[in-house]
Amino acid sequence: MPHFTALVTLLALFLYFWFGFQVGQARVKFGVKAPATTGNPDFERVFRIQMNTLEWMPIFLPAMWLAAVYVSDIGAALIGGVWIAGRVLFMRGYTEAAEKREPGFFVQATATGVLWLAGLIGVLMSMLHA
C-alpha cells in the first residue's frame, strides 16, 4: 500500500469535511436555512468553497492514487500536499472575495494536472512493458 498517499488522502478528506462544516456554520451566521443554498452572497461563497472542492475530489483522488500506484507513492503524496495547500489558499481567498479565489484554484488545478499526467504516463508505460 502507498502509505504516504493514504495519509495525504486522509488529510484531504479532513480539509474537505471542514469546508462542509463551515457551510453549516455559515447557515447560522447568515441566516440561510436548509434546504436553501442561495439568497446571500456571503453564504454562497462559503458554500461554493465546499462545492468546488467536491467537484475536484473525483479528479484529484483517483489521479493521486493512480500516480502513487504507477509512479511513486512519496511523489504523489508530495504533490497531494501541494493540492491541500492550494485548497487552503483557495478557501482563504474566496472567503474574502470571489476574485481572490483564483491563485489557490490555480495551485490545486496544477497539482491535479501533474498527478493526472503522471498517472497517464505510468499507465501507458506499464501497458507497453506488459
Place this chain on the structure above:
Amino acid sequence: MPHFTALVTLLALFLYFWFGFQVGQARVKFGVKAPATTGNPDFERVFRIQMNTLEWMPIFLPAMWLAAVYVSDIGAALIGGVWIAGRVLFMRGYTEAAEKREPGFFVQATATGVLWLAGLIGVLMSMLHA
C-alpha cells in the same frame, strides 16, 4: 480484496443512486423542470438529500476502504452498514421536514468519523512498522 467492504460499497452506491432517482420523480411531482434545482421547497429537500449524500461520498468511501485495507474488512463493512442506516434515516427525516434530517445526519457523520479515525490509526501504525 476486502469482500465485505466491496459489498457494502455496492449497497451504498445503490442507495445513493436511488436518492438521485427520487430527484427525477420529484421534478415531475413538484413541476421543477431541468435545469432548475430551486423554486419549490418540497423539491429542494429531495434534491438536498441526494446532494448532501453526494457531498459525503468522497469522505465516506475512501475512509471505509482505508479502514478496510489497514484495519479490518468486516469491521469497516459493519460501520459502513451503520452509515447506510444513517442515510436512510436522514432521507426519511428530511423528506418530512428540514429539521428532521439531523438524527440521521449525525449517525452517518459519526460512522464516517470512526472509519476515518480507524484509517488514520491503521496508516500510522503501518508507517511505524515499515
Place this chain on the structure above:
Amino acid sequence: MPHFTALVTLLALFLYFWFGFQVGQARVKFGVKAPATTGNPDFERVFRIQMNTLEWMPIFLPAMWLAAVYVSDIGAALIGGVWIAGRVLFMRGYTEAAEKREPGFFVQATATGVLWLAGLIGVLMSMLHA
C-alpha cells in the same frame, strides 16, 4: 493492476474536467459571476452537465473498478468507454435543450448499471468461493 480500467478512468476524469472548464467559459459568455450558479438558463444547462456528471462519478468509478477487479479489466474498461460516449452524447444534447439530454443520460446510466451488476455478481461469487 487493471491497466485498461486505469486508462479509461483517466479519460473519464479528463472529460469531467472539461465539463467543469466549460462552466468557467459559460460564466464569461452568459455573464454569470461566481458564486452564483443560477439566473440564466443557458448557463444553468452547462452547469448541470458538469453537476450531473459529478453526481454519477461516485457510482461510475467504484462500480467500474469493482467490476474490473472482480470480473474483467478489459470488460470493465470497454463498458467504461460506453459510459464516456454516453456522457459526450449527454453533453451535446443538453447544450442544445434540456429534453435532448435524455438519450446520452440513458446510455451512461445503462453502462453504470451493467458495471454495478457485474461488480455485485463478482463480489458474491468471490464470497461463495472463499
